Amino acid sequence: MKRLVQITLIGILITACGEDPKEDIDHGQPESYVTVVPPANELRKGIKMLEDSIMRMSQNPNIIRKQLPNLTRQALIEKALLLYRSYPNDKDAASCLDKVHMSYSSMNAYDVAVKYADTLIEKYPKYQHRARVIESAASHYDYFVKPWDGEKVESYYKLLLKDYPNLTEEKKSDVQFRLDNMDLTLEELMEKQ
Numbered sequence: 001m002k003r004l005v006q007i008t009l010i011g012i013l014i015t016a017c018g019e020d021p022k023e024d025i026d027h028g029q030p031e032s033y034v035t036v037v038p039p040a041n042e043l044r045k046g047i048k049m050l051e052d053s054i055m056r057m058s059q060n061p062n063i064i065r066k067q068l069p070n071l072t073r074q075a076l077i078e079k080a081l082l083l084y085r086s087y088p089n090d091k092d093a094a095s096c097l098d099k100v101h102m103s104y105s106s107m108n109a110y111d112v113a114v115k116y117a118d119t120l121i122e123k124y125p126k127y128q129h130r131a132r133v134i135e136s137a138a139s140h141y142d143y144f145v146k147p148w149d150g151e152k153v154e155s156y157y158k159l160l161l162k163d164y165p166n167l168t169e170e171k172k173s174d175v176q177f178r179l180d181n182m183d184l185t186l187e188e189l190m191e192k193q
Contacts (some may be wrong), residue, residue, distance in 0.1 A: 003041065022029045037082060040087045043079055043083040046079050048168065050072060054072050077099075077100050077104070080096035083101055100116045100118060101136070110140045114145055117133050117140070121159075134164075138157050141153045153178075153182070154179060154182055161176070177193070
């Protein structure tokens with residue numbers, strides 16, 4: 001019996017002092033992969049090339065309208081997000097978020113589009129096209145995102161009026177009309193107008 005206990009203890013010690021099991025199954029593969037992020041200027045060039053491709057495809061009647069442009073849009077989204085995430089203080093970081101927002105909008109992925117609009121509005125208050133992004137987010141939340149979030153809609157329309165007092169009178173009137181009729185559905189709004 002003593003001999004069995006000694007053999008068991010020796011076996012435990014050998015196992016405990018042995019090599020790390022990860023090294024045995026590693027087979028020379030690195031434990032993690034590192035993504036090398038190109039410089040911002042290279043990313044900008046790639047983004048421009050993808051935008052040009054999308055523009056050309058949208059003008060060509062022989063191109064499959066849905067699938068091919070969406071694949072190219074997805075590549076644009078990934079490259080724009082890489083620039084934004086890798087270089088958040090870059091002069092084009094906000095513009096990249098806008099491209100992502102607009103790309104998802106054009107693909108009718110409004111739930112995703114508004115998340116990038118929200119980020120853009122929050123992180124880049126001086127973005128030159130911010131008014132358009134606020135209006136876009138408000139209308140997406142109002143008409144496309146389910147379930148409907150009246151507080152989000154109202155907050156964005158109020159932000160638009162507060163931050164951009166120089167909107168055209170027609171735009172101010174439209175926004176105020178919506179704020180005054182937050183209890184109405186889209187169909188009821190159209191009827192009332």
